[in-house]
Amino acid sequence: MSDDTRITRREFLKSGALVTGGLVIACHVPALGPAWGAEPAAFVPNAFLRLAADSTITVIVGKSEMGQGIFTALAMLVAEELDCDWSHVRVEAAPVAPVYNHTAFGVQVTGGSSSVWSEWDRLSAAGAAARYMLIQAAAKGWKVRPEACHTENGVVIGPGGRRAAYAALLAAAAQIPVPKEVKLKDASQRRLVGKPQHRLDSPAKIAGTALFGIDVQAPGMLTAVIVRPPAFGATLKSFDATKARALPGVRQIVAIPAGVAVVADTFWQAKTARDKLEAIWQDGAGAALSTPALLAEYARLAATPGLVARREGDAEAALAGATRVLRAEYDVPFLSHSPMEPLNCLVDLRPDRCLIRTGSQFQTVDRNAAAKAAGLKPDQVTLETTLLGGGFGRRANPASDFVVEAVQVAREVKQPVKVVWTRDDDIRGGFYRPMWYDSIRAGLSDGKLTAWKHTIVGQSIIAGTVFEPALVKNGIDDTSVEGAADLPYRVENLLVDLHTTQSPVPTLWWRSVGHSHTAFVVESFLDEVAQALGKDPYRYRQELLTAHPRQLGVLNAAARMADWGKPLPAGHGRGIAVHESFKSFVAQVAEVSLDETGALKVHRVCCAIDCGRIVNPDIIAAQMESGIAFGLSAALYGALTLKNGRIEQSNFDNYPVLRLDAMPKVEVEIVKSDEKPGGVGETAVPPIAPAVANALFAVTGARVRSLPLTPKRIAAARGKA
């Protein structure tokens, strides 16, 4: 590490310790200073906190801010226990260091909607320890018992009305031994947590001064764009750069493992030169890929038994003996994350060190991959995390694609270089939400659901990555079956099986991962079952969820908010869906109609979430709005299709996403809960597609089982209905 670790003074807080409200903790984490130096008079009680003489309180956050509000939420946890003035709090992105590793996942990563539940205890304790030390320091100065002192909004108050601002106690507090145990506030004492607070990252974002990866500069920096293979699996045969090299500002055009890098003084020069580059490619394994052929292959597999992910009772026998069997086939396409900020990565590579500045969700993995690509040791690589202009999983890639290729360019360029992706590069560049095909059966006898058999076909996200040994069990990638294998509905005979396919198309977790597809299938088909039994879809869910109070709680809340059962304007219909993901429970009721072109219009979404104990209700509401909008983009428009191994889409004209005029009115209710905190960032995505598809059925009597729900598919389904 750099010499900034000199402020390492002592040990404190061991990670992974359990803290319950008000309970004593004893945990241990080596304290580590921020990579970019503390002010001389600062008090740095641990790796997460720095108090400065100018009264600013800096929380050092090891999670990436990509819109989900984590800088604010985690700072609130620290500030609550520190009992400081919220207006003095600011946030700094942490360097890459083991102390910032995920408390459950063991590497530095932001993902799985896990930041609040995984950091609540550790960061609360970090704030509480600092507060303890400030009280001790004040008491010592006043020669009074610490027990006679308390704190209020950044001030220690002692007997006789003595007052000392935290900023006046820094040097003295730094001399106090770090406590082995701290007591956290009772929930009733909380001032910040559980109440809406303004986001700390908003002012810079509105000013236009917020620094995203694409904005970073370095002295002498060049910009590179890369020509990547046009088809998955294709390799470079040769290239002619004669015309491109002759253009102004072009510095270098060079083959790298990822393709051909065009390096120039500015982006536009590099992009213009790239357009003139003539590259010849050798098609590879993916050249024959096409979406219709893939679908046919998946359908063929779905008719055969897969690896069993869940078995209860005997679904096959129950289906054979059922009075009636419902059958349906569902499919969803490949999807691109398409964050608004195209991928980018700045690399300043020197013989003995490397500085990387980018918006990463996966710091340990990216840093280590960069070191390997640079021929350096991991501790010779510094990775500075900027703000992320959207992540959605794309910037947490086990393959570290956008970081590794930037290092490959830097090795050739011998100068700081920023690789910038265009929108085309992003949409065609792989690492998609997998395409899925689902074959599903329900056995109905005596007005009851007796069997449920769900066969899933698609690529594994985890297979082939370093996470395979830990996350793929007996051939089952849990992310392929999550949301399906854990079906909450009461059914005696249940079988969920999986065919994992192989393909040269690289796949990746996409906001809500497996749930993004399983919720659509399960919640749509459950409506089909209700319809077949002549039951109301909401009441039928209630019947089957009696053993699941949290699903039931959000289901009832969403139905109440939406006035379920009350008449709607002619041509409007409601659909309901409920889904558990990332330790939280979300139900949504969508109200839709069809416009004159036969396209869906989503008017209103009532959304109820139970995510346990909460930090910032306004951020939770924002994430519900966000997940609904993101999920609607996929439900209404999103599809990547393959032809000759090439992705046919390239930009927002042929890969449309939700626009403002299509945004429904979203109402959010947070169900009061004292359960452990759950996830928020991804959990609103899964229910929206089935809620809309179910509402479409309510309006038209037509069931569309493929996403997106295009006018063409709706018309076709209505023709059949």
Next chain:
Amino acid sequence: MTKFQVNGKPYQVDASPDTPLLWVLRDHLKLTGTKFGCGEGLCGACTVLIDGAVQRSCSVALSEVQNRRVTTIEGIPASHPVKRSWLAEEVSQCGYCQPGQVVAAVALLNETPQPTDSQIDQAMAGNLCRCGTYQRIKKAIHAAAGKGTKGTKGVKGGHKS
């Protein structure tokens, strides 16, 4: 050499005349508040005002701004009702599209001080947000409209140097 004003300051830029204004702002003038999103005028992340009118700076060549006045997100004062209501309504999430959204909203309110929902839909549908902040954008525009758009005069015509 192209001469033009950005946020009231005069600039002379020596770059290929076909260079999009977006990249002149970002790479030459280091005004990085204006964002690159699609390069084809499809997403609005690069929205600026040119002589007070909304433009996608990725689709305007440097040669087209000769002697014209450009306003970017950096040129809209923090006290502007739009910026203030954006903060009050907690619009931002990742924030990447928000400079374009704010500039587009400023232009809308300059033209239509009290826009209806459908006028907002029409004016803002070209500005994409993957975080789905649309509901709050609408609310923030109504809130800013309610406060009037005094103080936007300088923005409308570009800043005087």
